Amino acid sequence: MVSSSQAATSVVEQRGWLNVPSGKLVLAVSLPPQYEQRNGTEIRRGVAMMIGTGGRNGPQNYFVDFSRALASRGLPCMRLDYSYFGDGWNTDQAPLRIGTMRAEARVAIKYFRDEFALDEIILLGLCTGGEIALSLAPELPEVSRLVLWSTAAIESPLTITKHLKHTRSMLGQYLQKLSYPATWRKLLRGDIDVGMVQRALIKRQVAPDTEKQAALVAAKGRQPQPQPKIFVYGGSDPDQAKAVRYYRRLYQDHAEIRIIPETGHSFTSLTARDQLFRLTLDWLRQQGMLREL
């Protein structure tokens, strides 16, 4: 029984649990080949990946694959299961709270930084993970760059008006679907997942948070931060247009914003995945973060 593994050619991975007040986190770290402790005065960098909801592997394994791609180019990478997801463990059985996720991510980043003696951290966030990254960046001086995939505009916490607006919009979409024969066939067969419809109507990706917690995250995330950053969106992501407008206004020319056409929020196709990886690697290379081995 071993705790580390040879994940891909020469990339070594370590996995383990970390105790936090809310339970147990899982950290998975991919290390470059022949990774050694500090070598002279070289700046040591690492990437901390944060997902919004879901496990440390990311949708379609994107986090695993990208962390191995980065490790093979000299950057140690950390992936994280919040206590709510994957192999994590939430002791208080409390509903999912963005404030708790943020506190857990902070502990994980600190551990990663200290354990691997890193001078700089690049935060990579997907969806809500991007919002958490943006909200943590002002508090962590070691954060030098941000990579933000499908990160929505950071708004104030959901209000009743916004809930109603969302529900009205979803109802409209379902009413339209009722005009399709396929919908009626599914209905008659009992193939409609009522639970999923309920969840879509009542926006609840992150369970009701305390106003104070969510407001804090939103306020931190809305502060314009000086670190170089790149935002990447799928062209069909419904939140893309608004987010692009929002971040262009917030950062003017100080952030790169890229759109991958014909893909959605999770970049769910091999083509989109290749483009996402390639343009993120290119940007990191331009920033001098990678070394080709």
Add this chain to the structure above:
Amino acid sequence: MQTTTKFEHQGSTWNESFVTIARDGYELAGVLAEPESSCRAAIVICSSILQQRDILSDGVTELARTLVQVGFATLRFDYAGFGESAGQAWKGSLTTFAADAEAYLNWMRSAYPHVPLICLGISMGAIVAAHAVTGCTGVALIACQPIFEWQHVRQLTKRHGDNSIEMFDYLGYGIGRILYDELLTSQWERDLPTLPTLGVTGLVLYIPQGSTLRAAQHYQQLLQHSGFAVRMQPFEAKRFWDSSDRKLPAADVCQHIQEWLADHG
């Protein structure tokens, strides 16, 4: 960072460890959960295929933790090329997935030589488990919510009729032609009732939820004379219409397994 850690919940204590084993030059990643008290049986859990095991709707972790709390050692793992296991997804096939499961069954047998060994497959993982148990002697099979109507295959068939294509884009995973062909030609539903004649003991378990009611009825009919133990949780209207949680109902599965083991010694 602890590679083995202790869990406590409602009076139960157990340990979980990250484990890796080597198979054909690849390292497979898994998590072993072991009860602190005596172990009643060892269970290798085959999650569904074409996805990773930690996907929310599957609830593999929750099932493993529910089982360990009543005394079953469980091992959950990633197939080669998926999750944290090394390898390439497009090289995966039912044969390689079953070989991965077999490798972990052998590993569990050496770790727990004196308790019954069970291979539990969920959804499409039930097909993998059925393949794996025919390659190991004395391993019982639990097919939990086995798939019905080959919806994944139908989706693939619609998009990828071209025989010259070696790899398909399945929701961002590259899926190889071998797996595609295997799924199209698999005789899973025909073979399942014959497994008891090959000496495989086991349980087919269906807990109707949402649209899976028709699947439950289908398997009930298919297996009524098979000699397999079949447990179907009675259809409950409330469960059907309240299916807001798509996760595998871990507590129900655990209850059925315990009852089945009690019935069959």
